[in-house]
Amino acid sequence: MAKTVCIIGAGPAGLVAAKTLLHDAPGGDSFKVTVFEAQSRIGGLWPSSREDDGGLVHPTMIVNQSRHTMHFSDFSWSPDSAQFPRAWRIGDYLERYRQRYCNNANLRLGCRVIKADLVPPSADNSDHSWHVQTQSTDGGTEEHTFDYVLIASGFFGQPHIPAAAKDRNLDIPAVHSGQYRTLEGLLGDPKVKSGKILVVGGQLSGVEIAGTIASDISSAVNSPGPRRNDFIDQATGKSKFSVHHLTQRPTWVVPLMTPVNPAPPAPYFHPLDLGQQSLERRPPGPLKNTQGHIDVAAARRSHEVFRELLRTDQSMFSPLLAIPPDVEQQPFLAFSDTYMELVRAGNITISCGRLDSLSGSVATTSTSEHIEDIAAVVLATGFKAACSLSFLSEDIKNTLSLSPEDLNHTVALAFHNTHHPAVPNLGFVGFYRSPYWGAMEMQARFLTALWSAGGPSSSTLPPSITEALKSDDSIARSLALRGDPRASQFPMGDYAWLMQEFAKALDLDRIPHTVQMPHRSTGPESTGEMNILTTARYPARNIDAARMAEVQLSLSNMQATALECTRGRFVSRAIFRSLLGKWNLQRTHVSRHGEQPSGRFTGTAQFLLREGTAHGREEEFAKLKEESGDPGFEYLYVEEGEFVDDTKNLRFNATRRYIWRYVEQDDTLSVWFVKTDDDRTADYLFHNIELVEPDQDNGTGWPAKGGHMCIKDFYDVRYKFTFQSVNLQQWSLSYNVSGPKKGYTLNGQYTR
Structure with missing residues (x-):
């Protein structure tokens, strides 16, 4: 008879726990899963749409880890997804994951667990069980009995x-x-x-x-x-x-x-x-x-x-x-x-x-x-996590060493925050600060294997799990870190090490890359080929062809991104990011027409950040909004200073404005004219900035070029962007303008 599991929370942790219990129990064992979620939707922190602003995460927030980290092993992002999705896109991913893997779970939305009592063994049941009380949004309550309770309600209980x-x-x-x-x-x-x-x-x-x-x-x-x-x-x-x-x-x-x-x-x-x-x-x-x-x-x-x-x-x-x-x-x-x-x-x-x-x-x-x-x-x-455990009895809270005011070590749990040996039919997934999705998936696999074998004290545990539990010091480590002034920001353990330790306990292999990966650098400092850890490199054992295809697609997406990076993708994005703010500008102006001034401009150039606008690109903008919901950012470029022509004894203040835009979908950086009657509104395209593969030995930066035909006068535009690691240190911009009405050269140097 299938064992019953109550999962509390339908965010990433709850969904991956449900999927793993339903699909990955070893030896053909099965679990009957019910998921209780207090909200009216799944996703936990992650909003379900751009309009869903009732949760703890802004729907349009950009996540701080890429899609190559924020995914589960057997469910890939599409290759054209943003590298760093908006929060509501994470919610959409989770809904598709639920539809793919969790349809056999009994999902109870708008239903909060208000009490969970551990029931001792009886004449009818030789094992401990749980008596669970829930309350729906209309105030009605229900009573349930489960063999196991799995807490996946997250660490963000209350501000x-x-x-x-x-x-x-x-x-x-x-x-x-x-x-x-x-x-x-x-x-x-x-x-x-x-x-x-x-x-x-x-x-x-x-x-x-x-x-x-x-x-x-x-x-x-x-x-x-x-x-x-x-x-x-x-x-x-x-x-x-x-x-x-x-x-x-x-x-x-x-x-x-x-x-x-x-x-x-x-x-x-x-x-x-x-x-x-x-x-x-x-x-x-x-x-x-x-x-x-x-x-x-x-x-x-x-x-x-x-x-x-x-x-x-x-x-x-x-x-x-x-x-x-x-x-x-x-x-x-x-x-x-x-x-x-x-x-x-x-x-x-x-x-x-x-x-x-x-x-x-x-x-x-x-x-x-x-x-x-x-x-x-x-x-x-x-956030405080203690309220996420309010339904547990005081005895169990004490067993878990609950410390409500400790925001990092609220409870002390065994084997990387998965369970406590004194409460063997209670499990945790994702219940620690800043959990990685791969670690959550590993926690779910570990609990599934542990419970399938009868719990932490069972004599039928696989040898790898027995050995892992024997050497585990997670509880002692958590207690020792409480109040430690030298505790790390993320004391649970670093991601790669956690994945290694779970894989060892579960006897899982890390699969290799499927292509030859590029090197980070050449010469004596080279560390060899990139060896990038992602969740997809630890697939579950004995998965079917469809799930393995998802694993391979995730791996392929990551490998393709790594290869594209070494061919210049994302350099435009890095340039765009680092332009923000004020630059000092020195520019020379040499006219080939004697009646036009030649001289020097001294001033500043500001890149003022704003949300992307549709002006001048209405059709493209509508497509961006429809396909990705993310038009990105742009800059209002404002140049101010003084122009001096000593030969003609000219001196006057000068200003000019442009709009600079970056579009991730095609990795393009572009410059647009502003309207003559509205100096904050884009009018039409001036030029795209096309990067040119640099000579890595010349020590001067990324070259780029552009061009613009103004009736019969052509603007030949040249750039050079010089980085110091992530930040632009300086850059230059030159125009060589030639034609029947115009003939001059501009050379500008931008420094902080």
């Missing part, structure tokens, strides 16, 4: 609000970062307000939400249309709002695309996790855990890895972001394409410290700094 922000008399709105959607939703009517938006919290969510809000302000101020009037000071034309970020410590901030090799001035780029999960960069032999307690030597080694990757200590963006070479504190990491340049541009101001108090519209920090003129507060202060 953590620091004491300094609780029950305060505020004149301003204050929300948790998971609630932010729009500026108007945060501020109310922006026409009658101004000031700073204070973001509190400096790890992943703090950096991401500060970058998001600053980007939203930039877009509101620099986009065409009447909305901008609500956000600008009518007297100065400048933004009424800015972001002030209160962070406890400097954090390494990594963009979503990183160099395949950071050394050359013309690097190739790939999604950051294709670099993070490159096994050829690890020492030979079995992997060792790089997370947990971080001593000084390990901290310095980790800092050096980031310093080598980024080729900066971050001081060029702000002294408060600088990480000195002798730092002993363990490193912290965040991901953002916009945060650093928005800090450098002044859109984000940083203070270091903790929030000490909030009163009226003033915040006081632990360093006694007073931050005044606050228009709103956004708390990026994490």
Whole structure:
């Protein structure tokens, strides 16, 4: 008779647990699965559509790991999907996954588990069971009995609000970062307000939400249309709002695309996790855990890895972001394409410290700094997981060593947070901070194998699981890390090591790449072929042909991306990202027509970030919205300065504007003219920027070219983009214009 399993939560963890119990139980065993989900939809954190804004994740948020990491082994993304999907696309992926693999599960939406009691063995049942009580959205309750309970409700139980922000008399709105959607939703009517938006919290969510809000302000101020009037000071034309970020410590901030090799001035780029999960960069032999307690030597080694990757200590963006070479504190990491340049541009101001108090519209920090003129507060202060276990009895909570105020080690569980030996028919999937999808899938496989064999104390356990449990110290490690000031940011364990340990316990092999992979670099520093870890490299045993085809497609997609990266794909994206902000501009103008001036221009060029607009490309824009729902970003380019022609004794102020656009679908970077009667609206295409394969030995950067025919006058456009790892260090732009009406050459140099 099939054993019954109650799964609590229908997010990624709950769905992969249901699929694994239904399809991957060893030896032909079977489970009868019921999934209870308190929301009216599946997906957990992940919204089901662009319009689904009731959850904890903004529907249009860009994820910080690529689709090559955010997938399950036997369900691939389509090859033309965005490398970093929007959040609602993750929800769509999960719905398709459910339809493919979970139709035989009894899915109960809008049904919350309010109590789960462990029932001791009886005359009718020699094993423990569970008595589960649920409540539907209409208030009705039901009673159920299950053999097993699997908790997959995630670590984001409820927002953590620091004491300094609780029950305060505020004149301003204050929300948790998971609630932010729009500026108007945060501020109310922006026409009658101004000031700073204070973001509190400096790890992943703090950096991401500060970058998001600053980007939203930039877009509101620099986009065409009447909305901008609500956000600008009518007297100065400048933004009424800015972001002030209160962070406890400097954090390494990594963009979503990183160099395949950071050394050359013309690097190739790939999604950051294709670099993070490159096994050829690890020492030979079995992997060792790089997370947990971080001593000084390990901290310095980790800092050096980031310093080598980024080729900066971050001081060029702000002294408060600088990480000195002798730092002993363990490193912290965040991901953002916009945060650093928005800090450098002044859109984000940083203070270091903790929030000490909030009163009226003033915040006081632990360093006694007073931050005044606050228009709103956004708390990026994490989540508490304890409420996700509220249905368990106090005895079981004590057995799990529940610590409600510990946001990282809320419970202490065995074998990489899968179970507790004292409660053998209770399991966990994805119940830790920042779980990788591959690790969740491995947890589900481990529990399926464990329960199929009779539990952790069974004499029929496979030898590999018996050995894994014998040497496991997960509970002791979790308890030791509580309150440890040197605990790593993600103390559960690094992803590659976790995958190795689960695979060893499950006696699974990591399958090889199916093509010859490129090298990161050539010469003495070469580490050999890329060896990139993805979930698809650990397929389940004895899967059918259809599932294996999905595995192979995922593997093929990743391999194709790795190969395309070494041919220049994503360089345009890296250029576009790094243009954000202000550049110093020196340009010479040499006319071949004596009556026209020749001279030099000195000034600045600003790339002002905003959401993509349709003007000038209405048909293409509609197609982008329909196919991907993601028109991307663009820049309003504003050039201002003084032109001097000493020969003709001319001196005058000059300005020009363009729109710069990047489209990921075809990896194109383009420049557009603005309308003569509306200098924020694109008119028509000036030119596409076509990259030219560089000579990696010339040490000068990525060449590019473009062209434009203006009636009978031709613009021959040349660029050179010089990188220092992820960041543009400098770039140049030249025009050679020839024709019956025009004849001149421009040579411009852009530096920070």
